[in-house]
Amino acid sequence: MTEEPAPARAVVTRRPTGPGPAARPARVPIPPGGEPERDPETVRALVHGQLRTGLAVVGLLAALLGPLPLAFRSVPQLGGDGRPVVVWAVLGVVVYPLFVLLGRWYVRRAELTERRFNDAGTRARDGSGTAG
Amino acid sequence: MNQAYGVVAVTSVVVASGLIGALGLRISRTTSDFYVASRSVPPRLNAAAISGEYLSAASFLGIAGLVLSQGVDMLWVPVGYTAGYLVLLALVAAPLRRSGAYTLPDFAEARLESTVVRRITSILVVVVGWLYLVPQLQGAGLTLGLVTGAPGWTGALIVAIVVALSVAAGGMRSITFVQAFQYWLKLTALLVPALFLLLAWQGDPSARTALDEPPAFRDHTRVRVDDTVRVRVHEQLRVTVDGTVDGRAHQASVLLLQPGVHRVDTGTTLHFPVRARVAGRSEDTTAPARGSRGSDASPREDKGHSLYATYGLILATFLGTMGLPHVVVRFYTSPDGRAARRTTVVVLGLVGAFYLLPPLYGVLGRIYTPELLLTGNTDAVVLLLPERLIGGVAGDLLGALVAAGACAAFLSTASGLTMAVAGVLSQDVLPSPRTGYFRLASLIAVAVPLAVYTLVPGIPVAKAVGLAFAVSASSFCPLLVLGIWWRGLTAAGASAGLLTGGGAALTAVALTMTESVGTGWPRTLSAWPAVWSVPLAFLTMILVSLADRRGAPLHTDAIMARLHLPEPPANHSPAARGRRLTTDEDPTAGSPAP
Numbered sequence: 219m220t221e222e223p224a225p226a227r228a229v230v231t232r233r234p235t236g237p238g239p240a241a242r243p244a245r246v247p248i249p250p251g252g253e254p255e256r257d258p259e260t261v262r263a264l265v266h267g268q269l270r271t272g273l274a275v276v277g278l279l280a281a282l283l284g285p286l287p288l289a290f291r292s293v294p295q296l297g298g299d300g301r302p303v304v305v306w307a308v309l310g311v312v313v314y315p316l317f318v319l320l321g322r323w324y325v326r327r328a329e330l331t332e333r334r335f336n337d338a339g340t341r342a343r344d345g346s347g348t349a350g
Numbered sequence: 351m352n353q354a355y356g357v358v359a360v361t362s363v364v365v366a367s368g369l370i371g372a373l374g375l376r377i378s379r380t381t382s383d384f385y386v387a388s389r390s391v392p393p394r395l396n397a398a399a400i401s402g403e404y405l406s407a408a409s410f411l412g413i414a415g416l417v418l419s420q421g422v423d424m425l426w427v428p429v430g431y432t433a434g435y436l437v438l439l440a441l442v443a444a445p446l447r448r449s450g451a452y453t454l455p456d457f458a459e460a461r462l463e464s465t466v467v468r469r470i471t472s473i474l475v476v477v478v479g480w481l482y483l484v485p486q487l488q489g490a491g492l493t494l495g496l497v498t499g500a501p502g503w504t505g506a507l508i509v510a511i512v513v514a515l516s517v518a519a520g521g522m523r524s525i526t527f528v529q530a531f532q533y534w535l536k537l538t539a540l541l542v543p544a545l546f547l548l549l550a551w552q553g554d555p556s557a558r559t560a561l562d563e564p565p566a567f568r569d570h571t572r573v574r575v576d577d578t579v580r581v582r583v584h585e586q587l588r589v590t591v592d593g594t595v596d597g598r599a600h601q602a603s604v605l606l607l608q609p610g611v612h613r614v615d616t617g618t619t620l621h622f623p624v625r626a627r628v629a630g631r632s633e634d635t636t637a638p639a640r641g642s643r644g645s646d647a648s649p650r651e652d653k654g655h656s657l658y659a660t661y662g663l664i665l666a667t668f669l670g671t672m673g674l675p676h677v678v679v680r681f682y683t684s685p686d687g688r689a690a691r692r693t694t695v696v697v698l699g700l701v702g703a704f705y706l707l708p709p710l711y712g713v714l715g716r717i718y719t720p721e722l723l724l725t726g727n728t729d730a731v732v733l734l735l736p737e738r739l740i741g742g743v744a745g746d747l748l749g750a751l752v753a754a755g756a757c758a759a760f761l762s763t764a765s766g767l768t769m770a771v772a773g774v775l776s777q778d779v780l781p782s783p784r785t786g787y788f789r790l791a792s793l794i795a796v797a798v799p800l801a802v803y804t805l806v807p808g809i810p811v812a813k814a815v816g817l818a819f820a821v822s823a824s825s826f827c828p829l830l831v832l833g834i835w836w837r838g839l840t841a842a843g844a845s846a847g848l849l850t851g852g853g854a855a856l857t858a859v860a861l862t863m864t865e866s867v868g869t870g871w872p873r874t875l876s877a878w879p880a881v882w883s884v885p886l887a888f889l890t891m892i893l894v895s896l897a898d899r900r901g902a903p904l905h906t907d908a909i910m911a912r913l914h915l916p917e918p919p920a921n922h923s924p925a926a927r928g929r930r931l932t933t934d935e936d937p938t939a940g941s942p943a944p
C-alpha cells in the first residue's frame with residue numbers, strides 16, 4: 219500500500235478518530251483498567267505528602283545555596299588566597315556529595331509515603347472483601 | 351596537537367558508538383523499542399545513559415573555558431547543571447514517569463486534555479532542542495578543527511551526519527547503550543589526563559596558585575590575534591606590537607598600554623614580558639562588541655550586574671534541567687516511578703563526579719594557557735592542556751584521549767537531542783509515528799541547527815546552552831510543576847503561561863544572540879532572562895487558571911491519581927498485570943482500549 223501524499227497532511231487540525239491500523243496510537247496510554255479504585259481524598263493526601271517532601275528538598279536546596287553568591291561577595295577578603303580557596307572548595311567539591319545526600323533522603327521519604335499508602339490500600343481492600 | 355593520534359581517537363569513538371548502536375539495532379524491533387526502549391532499562395544503565403547524554407560539549411569543554419576566562423563565579427554553571435537534577439527528582443521524576451506519556455507534548459495533552467497546549471509544547475520542545483543543538487555542533491567544529499586542522503564547519507557537518515544516521519537507524523534502545531558507554535568514556539577522558547596534569551603541576555617549581563585573578567603569563571609570550579578583540583588591561587602593560595592596536599598600526603614597536611579597554615585588530619601579534627598580568631577580553635559576553643569606549647560600567651554597577659547574572663544562571667539551570675527535551679524523554683525508559691527516582695539519584699552521583707574535573711582544567715589553564723584569554727578561544731583549554739603541560743608522546747596520547755572524550759560529549763548530547771526533537775517532529779508535524787517518518791524527522795532535526803550554526807557563528811558554547819536552559823525554565827518548568835502538583839491548572843492557563851514565559855525568554859534570547867540590545871541593565875536582563883521570566887510564567891499560569899475555573903480538565907481526578915499512585919507491588923497480580931500490560935504495549939500493535 220502506498221503512502222498518502224504529503225501536502226494534505228500539514229493541515230491536520232484534529233486527532234484522527236477512525237479505527238484501524240493507520241490510526242494514531244494512543245499517545246497517552248490508556249488508564250490501566252486494573253488500576254485500584256482509590257477514594258480521591260486519600261489520593262489528595264498522598265499528593266500533599268509527596269509535595270511536602272519535594273518542597274522540603276527544594277527549600278533546603280534554596281536555603282543552603284541561595285545566600286552563597288551574596289555571602290561570597292560580601293565577605294571581605296580573608297587575607298591572601300583565603301576567600302577564593304573557600305569558594306573553590308564549596309562550589310567545586312562540597313556541594314556535590316550534598317546533592318546526593320539530599321536526593322537519597324528524598325527517595326527514602328517518598329518511598330516510605332508510598333509504602334504506607336499501599337499498605338493502607340491493601341488493608342482497606344481486604345477489609346471490604348473486594349479482593350476476592 | 352598531534353593530528354594522527356587525534357584522528358585515530360575521534361574515529362574510534364565514532365566507530366565504537368556505531369558498533370554499539372548496531373548491536374542495539376539488532377534487538378530494536380518494535381516502535382516501542384524505538385522510542386523508549388520498551389520501558390525496561392534498569393536504573394544503573396539508565397542513569398549512565400542519562401548522564402552520558404547530559405554531559406555535553408558545554409560541560410566537557412565549556413565549563414573549563416568559562417572558569418579560565420571568568421574565574422570562580424563560573425563554578426555555578428556545573429553546580430546548576432547538577433542541582434537541576436535534584437529539583438527534577440524532588441518535583442517531577444516519578445509522576446512524569448507515571449504519566450506514561452512519551453514526550454513533553456504527550457504529558458501536556460494527557461494532563462490538560464487539550465491539543466492546543468500540545469501544539470505549543472511541541473513547538474517549544476523543538477525550539478529548545480535546536481537552541482541546545484547549535485552549541486553542540488559548535489563544540490564539534492572546535493574539537494575536530496583542532497584535531498584535524500579542518501575548518502569548523504566540516505567538523506559540525508560530519509557530526510551532524512553521524513548523529514542523524516545513528517538516530518535514524520537505531521532509535522532509543524541503541525542510544526541507551528551508546529550513551530552509557532559515552533558517560534564512562536567522558537569521565538575517563540577527563541580523569542586520566544587530570545591526574546597526569548596534577549602531577550606535572552606539582553612538579554613545576556614556578557607554578558603558583560591560579561586562584562587569584564587575573565592570571566599572569568609565566569614566560570615571555572607571543573600571542574597572535576586571529577580575530578579582532580577588545581581587551582581590558584588592568585594595570586599599565588608594556589607590550590611589543592606587530593599590527594594594529596586602537597586603530598594605529600605598529601611594527602615591532604614597544605607600546606605602553608594604559609588601564610582600560612583596547613582594540614586589537616585581526617592579524618596582530620603581541621609580545622608580552624614575563625609575569626605580565628594577562629589582559630582579558632573585555633567581558634565578551636556582556637559588553638557590546640561594537641560599542642563605544644565609554645560604555646564600560648562603573649565598578650559598583652558591574653558588581654550588581656554580575657550578582658544578578660549569577661542568580662539568573664542559578665534559576666535557569668536549577669529549574670531548566672527538568673524541561674530539557676533530551677532529559678525528559680529518558681525518564682520514560684524507566685520501568686516505573688520508583689525506578690525513575692532511583693535512577694535520578696544515581697545520575698546525581700555520576701554527574702557530580704564528572705563535574706569535579708572540568709574546573710580543574712580551567713584553573714590549570716589560568717596558569718598554563720592564559721593566552722587563550724586574549725584569543726578568546728577559551729573553550730579549547732581542555733584540549734590544549736595535556737600537550738602544553740606534559741608534552742612529548744605522553745602529552746599527545748593524553749591529548750588524543752581528551753579529544754575522544756570531547757567527541758563523545760557532543761555526539762551523545764547531539765544524538766539525545768536529535769532523538770527528542772525527531773520524536774516530537776514525527777508525532778506532531780509529520781503524519782504518522784511510523785519509523786519511516788521518524789527517520790525523515792531525525793534528518794530535519796539535525797539539518798536546522800546545522801544551518802543556524804553556519805549562519806550565526808561564535809557565542810561561547812556554555813553561554814548558548816544557558817539560553818536553552820532559560821527558555822526551558824520559563825516554559826516547561828511551570829507546566830510540569832503546576833501540572834503535577836496543582837489540580838487547578840487549566841488548558842487556558844497553561845497555554846497563556848507557556849506563551850508568555852517561553853515567548854519572553856525566547857525574545858530575550860533572540861535579542862542577546864543578535865546583539866541588538868544596548869548596554870547596561872537592558873542587556874544584562876536579556877542575557878539572563880530567567881530571574882524575571884520564570885516568575886512571569888508561573889504567575890500567568892496561575893492567574894489565568896484561576897480566572898478560568900470552569901476550564902479544569904474533566905478527568906483531573908483520574909489523571910492526578912495516575913501521576914501519584916505508586917505502582918502496585920508486583921505480587922498484587924491483577925492490578926500489576928493490568929498496568930504492566932498497558933504501558934508496555936507496542937503502541938502500533940494494539941488498538942485503543944475503550
